[in-house]
Amino acid sequence: MRVTQGAFSFLPDLTDEQIHTQVQYCIDKGWAVSLEYTDDPHPRNTYWEMWGHPMFDNPDAAALLYELNECRKQFGHGYIRVVAFDSTSGWESVRLSFIVNRPSEEPGFRLSRQEVKGRSIQYTTTPYTTDQPEGQRYR
Amino acid sequence: MTTSTMPWESGGRPSDSTAVSTPAIQKLETATVTEIDLAQEFESSGVRGVLEELDRSLIGLKPVKNRIRETAALLLVERARKALGLAHETPTLHMSFTGNPGTGKTTVALKMANLLHRLGYVRKGHLVTVTRDDLVGQYIGHTAPKTKEVLKKAMGGVLFIDEAYYLYRPDNERDYGQEAIEILLQVMENNRDDLVVILAGYADRMDRFFESNPGFRSRIAHHIDFPDYTDDELLHIATTMLDAQNYRFTDTARTAMAEYIGLRRRQPHFANARSIRNAIDRMRLRQANRLFESAKGPLGVEALSTIEESDLRASRVFRGGLDIDIARDAGKQESQE
Numbered sequence: 478m479r480v481t482q483g484a485f486s487f488l489p490d491l492t493d494e495q496i497h498t499q500v501q502y503c504i505d506k507g508w509a510v511s512l513e514y515t516d517d518p519h520p521r522n523t524y525w526e527m528w529g530h531p532m533f534d535n536p537d538a539a540a541l542l543y544e545l546n547e548c549r550k551q552f553g554h555g556y557i558r559v560v561a562f563d564s565t566s567g568w569e570s571v572r573l574s575f576i577v578n579r580p581s582e583e584p585g586f587r588l589s590r591q592e593v594k595g596r597s598i599q600y601t602t603t604p605y606t607t608d609q610p611e612g613q614r615y616r
Numbered sequence: 617m618t619t620s621t622m623p624w625e626s627g628g629r630p631s632d633s634t635a636v637s638t639p640a641i642q643k644l645e646t647a648t649v650t651e652i653d654l655a656q657e658f659e660s661s662g663v664r665g666v667l668e669e670l671d672r673s674l675i676g677l678k679p680v681k682n683r684i685r686e687t688a689a690l691l692l693v694e695r696a697r698k699a700l701g702l703a704h705e706t707p708t709l710h711m712s713f714t715g716n717p718g719t720g721k722t723t724v725a726l727k728m729a730n731l732l733h734r735l736g737y738v739r740k741g742h743l744v745t746v747t748r749d750d751l752v753g754q755y756i757g758h759t760a761p762k763t764k765e766v767l768k769k770a771m772g773g774v775l776f777i778d779e780a781y782y783l784y785r786p787d788n789e790r791d792y793g794q795e796a797i798e799i800l801l802q803v804m805e806n807n808r809d810d811l812v813v814i815l816a817g818y819a820d821r822m823d824r825f826f827e828s829n830p831g832f833r834s835r836i837a838h839h840i841d842f843p844d845y846t847d848d849e850l851l852h853i854a855t856t857m858l859d860a861q862n863y864r865f866t867d868t869a870r871t872a873m874a875e876y877i878g879l880r881r882r883q884p885h886f887a888n889a890r891s892i893r894n895a896i897d898r899m900r901l902r903q904a905n906r907l908f909e910s911a912k913g914p915l916g917v918e919a920l921s922t923i924e925e926s927d928l929r930a931s932r933v934f935r936g937g938l939d940i941d942i943a944r945d946a947g948k949q950e951s952q953e
Contacts, residue, residue: 534769535768535769535771536740536742536769536772536773537739537740537772538772539739539771539772539809539810539811540767540769540771543771543803544768
């Protein structure tokens with residue numbers, strides 16, 4: 478099951494050239510771009526691991542692609558996303574984020590139903606892969 | 617309804633429409649790019665503007681200008697080849713600028729960034745100037761991130777490493793400079809499309825640097841040597857500098873300046889255009905002082921912008937240089953005798 482988080486996730490995976498263009502757009506807007514990675518694709522897992530610092534003063538997207546390739550060498554089997562942070566007063570938040578690397582196989586989520594008082598049901602989703610310990614979830 | 621071109625009707629005879637339109641389109645596409653007017657490209661890319669500005673704003677430096685012109689021609693031809701679909705390989709543009717102090721290496725690097733940007737060779741055209749301190753860390757594991765940070769900042773533009781020979785310290789084999797050099801070489805090779813690296817330094821030391829790092833010499837295609845300025849060129853530079861600051865020489869002051877340049881060149885620590893700039897700063901100081909002491913009543917534009925002979929003649933250069941140098945030379949002569 479394809480994980481759809483962030484922008485462009487219903488489109489086919491972006492090529493490096495397309496990533497470059499998107500990132501350049503963010504930089505030209507004055508947003509600080511950075512990379513984050515994880516191997517826990519649960520939708521409520523909002524805080525992914527940071528790869529390096531946010532790039533506040535790199536004028537060209539090639540710098541991010543350089544780091545992306547470095548990150549892929551180490552975490553190419555997991556999820557990597559680009560985060561563009563707008564530091565201007567009043568925004569001070571992420572303006573754009575999209576996945577740039579995903580595992581070759583995405584097993585999806587288990588839906589478990591818990592019957593509670595009064596015949597009502599509570600639902601929980603768990604990624605199948607999180608049964609494995611961290612670091613061994615995707616190969 | 618026989619001549620209908622309604623979209624819903626074309627579906628009935630798909631073979632007809634595609635058979636007719638496809639070759640026509642192909643022919644059209646190839647027809648548009650069978651020849652390229654280099655002269656027009658030269659104009660429209662703005663390269664002409666940069667080269668002309670280079671000619672105007674830089675005095676002397678003939679070999680440097682020729683080299684830049686050649687590079688510009690190569691890049692234009694390369695671009696034309698690309699447009700025509702010929703095999704093209706992005707040329708390596710890493711450069712090394714060697715020359716004595718004050719010969720305009722940094723100034724040219726700045727113009728180079730602008731030129732490469734107009735040619736579309738670098739995307740942003742900014743210049744990042746660094747020295748050893750910005751690249752080499754202070755403890756183990758500090759150098760790599762520091763160097764990479766600088767390289768990332770320079771991507772899309774030009775990285776100018778001033779006094780690059782300091783990166784390599786042969787006397788200390790644990791020096792972290794070697795690590796910075798390795799990362800530099802790797803990025804220069806793998807990210808050729810992303811950044812241009814320019815190394816600069818004094819000729820003799822750069823030669824030694826390249827000898828001990830053969831990888832660098834082979835990865836740098838363009839070695840440009842900056843010659844010293846002649847006396848006439850320096851005088852020209854002096855007048856241009858004064859002009860830019862809205863000052864001017866009197867005729868006698870100009871003669872004194874020519875004399876000054878000749879004398880200054882023979883004294884130690886001569887740094888070409890930089891020495892001239894410093895001399896001009898001191899002249900302005902003396903001029904201000906003179907005006908302050910001698911002026912009776914209000915001063916006009918004329919008085920405020922004129923450098924007189926006396927402002928120059930007060931210089932120690934006319935007395936044989938700094939007192940400390942004179943003393944040293946005297947000491948030398950004594951010991952020889």
